[in-house]
Amino acid sequence: MAGNGPAPKARKVRRNADTVAQTVLRWERAEPPELPTFEIERDGELREFVWPGRTREWWQMWIDSPQAEHFGSSDWQYLLDTALIHARYWSGNLSLAGELRLRVAEFGATPSARARLRMVFAEADGADGGSGRSGGPSARERYGNLRSLPGGKTGKGT
Template sequence: MAGRGPRPKDPDRRARGNRDPVPQTVLRFERADPPDLPDDVDWHPRTQEWWAMWRRSAQADTFTETDWSFLMDTALMHHAMWSKGQWTLAAEVRLRVAKYGATPEDRARLRMVFADADEKDEKRGARPATGARERHGVLKALPSPAASGE
């Protein structure tokens, strides 16, 4: 006996194949060491702290040379905000650091998780397995109203 229902549609004729129409380009990863801020700028102390934070961040382990270059441009905007009061740059800085996973929301959108999350999940699942009887005790079935003649 064959399967039930109509024959499946030819995959080439489906409207949605859930496959990426553009193939991925696989690149060789070359980690770049975090650069120092250039000496030709008298950096605002807040920008120096901000840069040091990014250098220490977990995300920094995945940065390439182009990532650091983009972040350096962002540091110049950050410096202009704090030293010259150019707060109109704040929105651009926020958008730029979001690309690097600056906030928990950014990391969630980028599907970034910290390695300790795996450890926490393992600990959470390490509870002793209990069956339904241990959780609920002995359950008794009640007679249905139809069986009792009501």
């Protein structure tokens, strides 16, 4: 009979290792394009497409966003196509809501999308000055003078 206790656990081996090597691309930041002017056919005539004001605000929000500094040319082109979906949505085509939601999630438009993409804001990392504290009193400062009662008594008349 061998030693006491359970047998040591076997070393876990990662079974989902990548089978295909990663492709490393050269990064090139791209400047955001302006919303283009173009014509659409309406009632048999070509008319200039007018971007809704809400879409112009939305486009500027993306240009000013922290994510924008990480966008390449293909990202801006994809977002430009998404702007057209946004414009159609704000012009009353509500059937595009799902596609719009999926597309903006790819860019980290919501807190949950940023969490999924592992995006964090730099100010949040340094907000506590590296102390790891929120600025309020610590638990030791709040409860440092508390002591337990002997015998496990709670002080409630027992």
